[in-house]
Amino acid sequence: MFSSIYSAAVTGMEVVPVQVEADVSDGLPVFSMVGYVSSQVKETQDRVRTALHNKKLGLPAKRITVNLAPGDVRKEGTGYDLPVALCILTALGRIPGKYLQGVMAAGELGLDGRVKGIWGILPMVQKAREAGCQVCMVPRENEKEGRLIDNIRVVGVKDIAEAVEWLRQGRPMQDNKEPEHMESELERPEEAVDFSDIRGQEGAVRATLIAAAGMHNLLYIGSPGSGKSMMARRIPGILPPLAREESLELTKIYSIAGLLSKDHPVIQKRPFRCPHHTISPQALAGGGRSPRPGEITLAHNGVLFLDELPEFSRKSLEILRQPLEDRCVYISRVQGTYVFPAGCMLAAAMNPCACGYYPDLGRCRCTPSEVKRYLGKLSGPLLDRMDLCVDIREPTYAQMAQSSRGISSEELRKKVIRAQQIQEKRYQGTDIRFNSQLDGRSVEDYCIMTESSRQWMERIYTKLRLSPRAYHRIIKVSRTIADLDQSELIEEIHVQEAYGYRMAQGGVYDSIY
Amino acid sequence: MIRYIEKDHPAYPKRLRKLPGMPSHLYVNGCLPREEQPTVGIVGARRCTNYGKQTAREFARVFSDWGIQVVSGMAMGVDGESHRGALQGKTPTFAVLGCGVDICYPSCNGDLFGQIPAKGGILSEYPPGMPPVGRYFPARNRIISGLSDVLLVVEARRKSGSLITVDCALEQGKSVYAVPGRVTDPLSEGCNSLIAQGAGIALSPEVVLNELGLDTYKTKEKIGGGKKSKLSLARDLELVYSCIGFQPTDYETLIAQCGYPPGQVLAVLTELQLLGLVEEVGKNYYVRPSAK
Incomplete structure (x- = not known):
């Protein structure tokens, strides 16, 4: 039968x-x-x-x-x-x-x-x-x-x-089971970590806020123990709460990856993935004979944090370039091409040199060529994708000892949400969601500058010989800064600040020795 | 063209001939220091600060303009900068290497390797083709001090190779001058302790010139930031600018010192960079540019 x-x-x-x-x-x-x-x-x-x-x-x-x-x-x-x-x-x-x-x-x-x-x-x-x-x-x-x-x-x-x-028995109804409702549990789960734990380091906090508001990729540079990972771990907490669709999408990803917990099988927190630097390219981007999601997909709608960026293998890092641009990973096999979502914000941290203390010459024991070699491990195209780059320095004792807490995640999140709402409104009806996704042409459409900031940009473009890509990156970041200020036009001060976060051309420290 | 000069050759420097422990021969690319013209040896840290670089360059330029031959080791940092400064002046400069005179080491000083022999010379006791080996380098310090009438230390750590040169100079009976620095700077520790031990204080090039018997009564040259700024800057620019010195200052410190919100500080810093008043030497490390 x-x-x-x-x-x-x-x-x-x-x-x-x-x-x-x-x-x-x-x-x-x-x-x-x-x-x-x-x-x-x-x-x-x-x-x-x-x-x-x-x-x-x-x-x-x-x-x-x-x-x-x-x-x-x-x-x-x-x-x-x-x-x-x-x-x-x-x-x-x-x-x-x-x-x-x-x-x-x-x-x-x-x-x-x-x-x-x-x-x-x-x-x-x-x-x-x-x-x-x-x-x-x-x-x-x-x-x-x-x-x-x-x-x-x-x-x-x-x-x-x-x-x-x-x-x-003919599929009887089961009486005791209530349908599982996401909404009932959608109240934002408490983040274990808060920005108010951070003392001093206002500049780095500000850069983190901007990165989160526009979902820009961010690179921290600082000596060991200065708080790079500490700062990065707090980024998911200042992003807006997950919408229901986002949460479902994430739960789906984690279900396929076999990473859901039995008792609470819903992903309601923005993911924070921090793979170790020995990770293989396949584990990072996804792969296998029948492809499974990689870390970049698991970080979808959240943060992918690469600590000790130069220690990652060149191959692993280079594989990130396309997903970061397209916000999805394509994996081709004989049976067909698989697409995994990869809409994450990349945060990365690195030491300025092998010993970690450069440019503090009192503690750094690296020769100039060692410093250059260390920084040379990162390829230019990858650095090009870092919209913001900021130095993190250990707080002074006075800052550590002060009793007043820093700005809380709650306050920062409010600012981020406001800035993202402005972006949502601006990009209605397009594929774009965040300022970081703007490309060369849409930059001109959406990033309207005041006359004075245009002139300023012209001066800096010619005087400091920026590349067009660097130019666009500065404008994208300044768009986010203006959104945080709730300013329709990009003012001079926004561009100036954005310029300060740029990644120096040709490396982090191009002009020291 | 490389010449080989034995100790009994008349061209062999008289300054070396009368000292013990000097090499029996020298290889020279270019010419040797003139006997009748005074010489100053400038040594210092290879990994030096901006302050060290700038001081070395300025001192060497002034010396060279006053007809003094600058002798150094063509190493990275202070050595290389003193040659660069000397090349801007009117007098030839001389480099003593720890490898063959046909080998450019370090390669980043390729410009000096090409320019020095045109008027001055590159000297070594090692035969051409000898590769740079670390243990031979301290030995050439005795030649640098031997060729110098006065030795000037620009920047040195507490345990610095430059202090070997100072020891040689003292044994050879030369006077030693040191450029003072801030007590908190690790790179000025060596110099400051030399001063404490009785070295001359090189407050300006003129101090050294006077030691050599030159009358500098009419000169008014000043070093580095001595010039009074006649710029009139906006208030916030002025405040941030005043917090930045010749040592790299980082962004967080500036925020703490100025009391402006972070974003504004960064914007001001960018404006200062555009005006050429400030340079970003490391990511978010700012410094006043050294006078070129």
Whole structure:
């Protein structure tokens, strides 16, 4: 007898509905699986056979054929155990076939029949709703995650026997479960860290504020222990709270990456990812045979922080260039091209030299050539993508000891939100969301300067021989500074300040020795 | 063209001949210091501050204009700057190397390597082709001090190679002058302690010129920022400018000192840079530019 049920395959960020078909017929007792299945999926047959046996649902000595359609999409992962088991049982007539209609199932089986959690449930449930399914059967562990999607019934099952029983009874309504509501939990979770912990360092705080307001990429330069990482860790706290769509998008990414927590499977905080500098290019940008999201995707809508920037391998850093520009990562494989979102703000930190104290000649023990070599590790094109660059210096003792706290994250966030609202209004109906995304032409359209600031820019362009790219970067940053000031036009003082944050051409310290 | 000069050759410098421990021969690219003209050796830190560079250059230029031959080691930092200053003046300058005279070391001083032999000379006790090896460098210090009538130390740390040259000079009976610095600067520690031990205080080039018996009564040359600023700046510019000295000052310190909000300070700094009154030497480190 033949039966079928829906399941789903995750490819990149996309989900493809998969029809699981089973047929039980007379013949030699063979279990065969077809449909472009990876060896991971082939293992399903042993798990299913044993799990059913241990739940007193043992399979008869018959020929069992399982097909996963469409046959041209490669199937990976362990999520097909549950649908395959249910489908075989239906084919054997142990579950009425009509109850499998409109059901999508996914889950891994243990040998004792337990259903274990898998990754990617959220996008699967989303797809099930789009495909017109009424019920999603998922592991109990993933139930909360699945319930984030409205207008579809999500059933969490503990073991295969429970799943079978529920279907046999004709899918009764479960009474006790409230649908999971994101809004109820969308109150902003407390950030553990606050800007008011930072003493002094007003200049760096100001640069951080500007970067956050326009989602500009930011580079901190400073000696070890001066507070670069401390500052960066506080950036997510001054960004506006995640909107519902953003939160769902992030939860989807984390679901696919298998990084959601069981108890609280919603991402409500802006991510802050700080990979170690030994990270491989694939781990940073995403990759693998069937591509999985990398750190830059996990930092979507949040902050990707690269501490000790020059220590990262050249290859890892260069791979960031395209995603930073396009706000998404393209990964091409034989099967097709996968697109992962990568709309993050890049914050990076570095020491000014190998020993870390340059240009404090009292402590720095590097020779000029060593300083040059250290800075030379960063490629020009990558530095070009850093909109703001600021020095961080350790606060003086007096600043450390002062009892008054610095400006709080709360206050800074208000400023950021106001500036981002202005940007939202300005870029309505375009692809642009933040000032950092402006390109050469749109800079001219949206960055209107006063006469005096235009003249000033002309002076600086000719006198200091800026490149057109550097010129545009200064204007983009000054646009954000003007937005923070709630000024329609870009005034002279805005451009002047923006110029102070530029990355020196040809390196950080081009003119010292 | 490189010449080889033995100790008994008449061209061998008389200043060296009468001292013990001097090399038996010299290789020279260019010419040797003239016996009848006075010489001043200028030494100092390789990794020096802007102040050191500027002082070395200015002193050397004044000396050179007064007909004094400047002798140094063509190293990075103070040495190189003194040659540069001397080349601006009227008198030839001389470099003593720790490697072969046909090797330009450090390579960043390629300009000096080309210009010095045109009028002055590059000297070494090592044969041409000898690569720069660290342990040979201290040995050439005795030649620098030997060729100098007066030795001037511009910037030195507490444990500096320049102090080896000072020891040589004292053994050879030369007078030593040191440029004073701020007590907090690690790069002035060596000089200040030399002064404490009795070295001459090089308040200006004239002090050294007087030591050499030159009458500088009519000169009024001053060094560096001695000139009174006749600029009239806006109030905020003036305030920020006054907080910046010849040592690099960082952005955070300036914010703390001026009391303006950070953004405004940065804007003012940019304006000052555009006016050429301030240079950004490191990321957010600002300094008054040295007189060129």
